[in-house]
Amino acid sequence: EPEVTQTPSHQVTQMGQEVILRCVPISNHLYFYWYRQILGQKVEFLVSFYNNEISEKSEIFDDQFSVERPDGSNFTLKIRSTKLEDSAMYFCASKGQGGSEAFFGQGTRLTVV
Amino acid sequence: GESVGLHLPTLSVQEGDNSIINCAYSNSASDYFIWYKQESGKGPQFIIDIRSNMDKRQGQRVTVLLNKTVKHLSLQIAATQPGDSAVYFCAERTPSNRDDKIIFGKGTRLHILP
Numbered sequence: 016e017p018e019v020t021q022t023p024s025h026q027v028t029q030m031g032q033e034v035i036l037r038c039v040p041i042s043n044h045l046y047f048y049w050y051r052q053i054l055g056q057k058v059e060f061l062v063s064f065y066n067n068e069i070s071e072k073s074e075i076f077d078d079q080f081s082v083e084r085p086d087g088s089n090f091t092l093k094i095r096s097t098k099l100e101d102s103a104m105y106f107c108a109s110k111g112q113g114g115s116e117a118f119f120g121q122g123t124r125l126t127v128v
Numbered sequence: 129g130e131s132v133g134l135h136l137p138t139l140s141v142q143e144g145d146n147s148i149i150n151c152a153y154s155n156s157a158s159d160y161f162i163w164y165k166q167e168s169g170k171g172p173q174f175i176i177d178i179r180s181n182m183d184k185r186q187g188q189r190v191t192v193l194l195n196k197t198v199k200h201l202s203l204q205i206a207a208t209q210p211g212d213s214a215v216y217f218c219a220e221r222t223p224s225n226r227d228d229k230i231i232f233g234k235g236t237r238l239h240i241l242p
Contacts, residue, residue, distance in 0.1 A: 019171075046228060058172060058217060058232040071229060106171050110228060115160055115179075115221075117230055119171035 019120035038107030151218035
C-alpha cells in the first residue's frame with residue numbers, strides 16, 4: 016500500500032541551526048501539506064503546496080520556514096534558524112487530485128536544544 | 129480562531145463496551161469531515177469520513193454521525209478493544225480551489241479499561 020515517508024524520524028539540533036525535514040509523498044498525489052504537533056497538543060496546519068507553489072500558510076509559518084519540491088518525489092520543510100519552541104512532531108501529508116483523504120507520514124520529531 | 133474542537137480530552141471505556149467520541153465544529157461552510165486515530169509516536173491514521181450531505185456513515189466497527197443543525201460530529205466504536213487505545217481527532221475541510229487543507233480539533237484520548 017502506498018504511503019508517505021518522512022526522514023529522519025528524529026532530529027536533534029542546536030538553537031539557531033538550520034534543519035531540513037524530508038518527505039516523500041505518495042507518487043501520484045498533487046496536494047502536499049506540513050503540519051506540526053507540539054507534545055500533547057493538537058495537530059496544527061502549517062502550509063499547503065499545490066502546483067509548485069504555496070497555496071496557503073498559517074500564522075505559524077513565518078519567514079523562518081520554507082518549503083520546496085526540489086524534484087518529482089521529495090517535499091521538504093526548512094527551518095532557517097531553529098528556536099526552542101520549534102520542538103515538535105512535524106507531519107507531512109499528501110492528497111490526490113479529486114481525492115478526499117489526506118495521507119499522513121509517521122512524522123519527524125524535532126528537538127531543539 | 130479555532131473552528132473544530134472536542135468536548136472531552138479523555139474518555140475511559142471498559143473493554144467490550146461501545147465508545148462515543150464527540151466533536152463540535154463551528155464552520156458551517158465545511159463540507160467534509162474526517163476522524164483520525166493517532167497512536168503514540170505515529171502519524172494520524174484515517175478511520176472514517178463523511179460528507180456534509182450525509183448524516184451517518186458506517187465502517188467496520190465504527191460509525192460517524194453528523195448533525196449539521198447543531199454542528200456536531202461523533203465517532204462510535206463498537207465493542208472497544210485494547211488496540212483502540214489512541215488519541216482521536218476530528219477534522220474538517222472547508223471547500224477551496226487552492227488547497228483543500230484539513231483542520232484538526234484538539235483530540236480525545238481513549239483509554240480502554242480491562
